[in-house]
Amino acid sequence: MEFGGFGSIIAAFLAALFVNVVIFTVWKGYKERKEQEKRKKWWKENVIYHIYPRSFQDSSGDGNGDLRGIVNRLDYFEFLGIKILYLSPIFTSPMVDNGYDVSDFKDIDPLFGNMNDFDELLKETHARGMKLMLDFVPNHTSDQHPWFLESRSSRHSPKRDWYVWLNPAAGGGPPNNWVSVFGGSAWSYDAKTGQYYLHQFCAEQPDLNLRNIEVRQALNEVLMFWLDRGVDGFRVDAVPHLVEDSKFRDEPTKSEYDPSRPQHDHLEHIFTKNLDYNHKIVQEWRALLDKYKDSYRILIGEIMADLPDVIRYYGGRNNEFDFPFNFGLLGLDDTKTAEDVYQVISEYLAALPRGKWPNWVLGNHDVPRIGSKVGPEYCRALNVLLLTLPGTAITYYGEEIGMTDAKVPLKSQKDFRDPQRSPMQWCSERHAGFSSGTKLWLPVAKNFKTVNAEAQKLDPTSMLHLYRELVRLRSAYKCFKGLGFKVVYVDTSILAYTRSEGHCKFLIVINFGHESWTGALNGISGSGIVEIDSEMKMKGTSIQFDKIALHKAQALVIQMTEKNELMKIVLN
Numbered sequence: 001m002e003f004g005g006f007g008s009i010i011a012a013f014l015a016a017l018f019v020n021v022v023i024f025t026v027w028k029g030y031k032e033r034k035e036q037e038k039r040k041k042w043w044k045e046n047v048i049y050h051i052y053p054r055s056f057q058d059s060s061g062d063g064n065g066d067l068r069g070i071v072n073r074l075d076y077f078e079f080l081g082i083k084i085l086y087l088s089p090i091f092t093s094p095m096v097d098n099g100y101d102v103s104d105f106k107d108i109d110p111l112f113g114n115m116n117d118f119d120e121l122l123k124e125t126h127a128r129g130m131k132l133m134l135d136f137v138p139n140h141t142s143d144q145h146p147w148f149l150e151s152r153s154s155r156h157s158p159k160r161d162w163y164v165w166l167n168p169a170a171g172g173g174p175p176n177n178w179v180s181v182f183g184g185s186a187w188s189y190d191a192k193t194g195q196y197y198l199h200q201f202c203a204e205q206p207d208l209n210l211r212n213i214e215v216r217q218a219l220n221e222v223l224m225f226w227l228d229r230g231v232d233g234f235r236v237d238a239v240p241h242l243v244e245d246s247k248f249r250d251e252p253t254k255s256e257y258d259p260s261r262p263q264h265d266h267l268e269h270i271f272t273k274n275l276d277y278n279h280k281i282v283q284e285w286r287a288l289l290d291k292y293k294d295s296y297r298i299l300i301g302e303i304m305a306d307l308p309d310v311i312r313y314y315g316g317r318n319n320e321f322d323f324p325f326n327f328g329l330l331g332l333d334d335t336k337t338a339e340d341v342y343q344v345i346s347e348y349l350a351a352l353p354r355g356k357w358p359n360w361v362l363g364n365h366d367v368p369r370i371g372s373k374v375g376p377e378y379c380r381a382l383n384v385l386l387l388t389l390p391g392t393a394i395t396y397y398g399e400e401i402g403m404t405d406a407k408v409p410l411k412s413q414k415d416f417r418d419p420q421r422s423p424m425q426w427c428s429e430r431h432a433g434f435s436s437g438t439k440l441w442l443p444v445a446k447n448f449k450t451v452n453a454e455a456q457k458l459d460p461t462s463m464l465h466l467y468r469e470l471v472r473l474r475s476a477y478k479c480f481k482g483l484g485f486k487v488v489y490v491d492t493s494i495l496a497y498t499r500s501e502g503h504c505k506f507l508i509v510i511n512f513g514h515e516s517w518t519g520a521l522n523g524i525s526g527s528g529i530v531e532i533d534s535e536m537k538m539k540g541t542s543i544q545f546d547k548i549a550l551h552k553a554q555a556l557v558i559q560m561t562e563k564n565e566l567m568k569i570v571l572n
C-alpha cells in the first residue's frame, strides 16, 4: 500500500515531467518559429530591386556597367527607400549568354571590376541597412569552365560524369529528340571523345549533372563562398532544368502546338523539366542557407512553368524556395483588360496554399519591358498595382521611371533580349549619364531626354516620386505588410481592391481602360481620403465610393475612414 502510494507519486511526478517537457518543446518550437518569422521580415516587407549590372552604371568609361557604378548610385536607393538589391550574374564569363555562362563561380568578371569592388559594394549596402542578393546559376556552366574543359578532355576524366555525356543514337546523330530552350538539338557532338553533351540553353552552356553528388558538393561550396562573404541570398537560375530523365527518353510532341512558336514549345517536357529530383536539390540548398543563423538568407527560384509546378517549389513544409517568382503579370500587354489583370491575380492567390508568401514581377531581363508591352501611359498605374498587391514586389531597374525597350537594330543585336537590357536612364546628358565612354555595349533608349531619373527627381509629380511614395506607403502602414486583400469591384476597365489589417484600411482603384471612367464601386460604401494619386495631384482629396472619377490609366490609393464598410464582397 505504502509502496503503491510511493509508486503513484513517482507516476504523478513522471506525468508532470512529461507534460512539462511537452509544453517546453511546443513553446520552444513556437518561439523558434516566431524568431524565424521575424528574421524573414526584411524580404517580406521590402521591395526587391533587380539590377542588370552591365546596364546600370559604368564607372570606368568602357561602356559597360560595373560594380563601382552601383556603389556610386547607392544614394538613389536611399532616396527611393529601396532596401534589397538583386544583381544578375557578375561572375567570370565569356558572356555568350551575358554572364549566365559562368566560367568561374567564385570570381568577378573583369567587365564588372574585381573582388575588392564586390566587397566594397557589399560593405556599403550593409552599412546603409540594405541587403544584397546574387544570381546562382547551377544548371550549367560555360564551356570554358575548368570543370567542363576537364570533363571533355577524355571519356575517362574524373569529371566526365560532372556533365551529361551520351553516345550517339544507334543510327548516328543526337542521343534523343530533346530540344534546347534557345532552339535546335539540346545535344552537341564532341568529336575528340565521340560523345554528345547536353545543353538545355546555348551549346556554350553545357548542363551540369546534378545527380552527381560531387557536383552538388561543388555547387554548395559556391553558395558557401558567397554566404560566408555576407551575401544575403540568391535568385536561382533555370530551376526547372536542374535534372533530366535518367533513361533519356524521347519527349512526346504536344497534341496541339503552334508551328510558328519556337521549337522548344512543340514538345511536352516531361523528361527535362520539373522532375521530382529537383525538389530534393532545392531542399538541400535551403537547408544549407538555414545553417546561417546570424541573419536570414533568402532563396528565390526562377521557374518558367505552369502555376502548379511553380507553386510546388515552395516545398510542402516551406523547405524549398522562400518564393518562386510569380511571372503571371509578365503576360500583360495592350490587349489585356482589368478583368484579365484580375484573373492573373486571383488565379495566383487561389493557387497559393496557406502560409506561403506571394510575390509580383512586372518585368525582367528576359522579356520586353512592361511599358513597351502595355504602353508607357500605364506605367504609373502598374507601379501602383505592383506595390499595393499583397506580398513582395520586385522592380526591374528603370521601371520606377517608366523606361521602355530601346530600339536595337537587328543587325547589331547580340541577343534577342537586348532591347529590354538597355542602359539605365539617369539624366538627359550624353549616354543618359550611364557612361562617359565613347561606345556603349547597348544603345540608350531614345526617350532618355524626358524619361530619366534626374528630371523626375526634380519634378514632384513624376513617376519616380510616385514610386517613392508607394515604397513609403508600404513601410508606413501595417496593412501593406500583411496579406489582407479583397477585390471589391472589377469590370473591363476598373479593378478595385482593399488592403486591410485591423484599423488600417485602404482602397486601391485602378483604371486600366482606354478612357476616363466615372461610377460607383458597388462592393463598398462610404468615403476616404486620397493618400496616393498616380498623377500626383489629388493627395488629401475626399472621395465618395459611390461616385469615383478616374482618368484613363489613373490609379488612386485611398485611406478608408472608420465608417467604411465592405457592403458585400462582390468577388473573391
Ligand code: GLC
Pocket: 097, 100, 101, 137, 201, 237, 238, 302, 365, 366
Ligand atoms: C535564365 C536567365 C536567362 C538565361 C537562361 C540561361 O532564364 O534569366 O537570361 O539566358 O536562364 O541561363
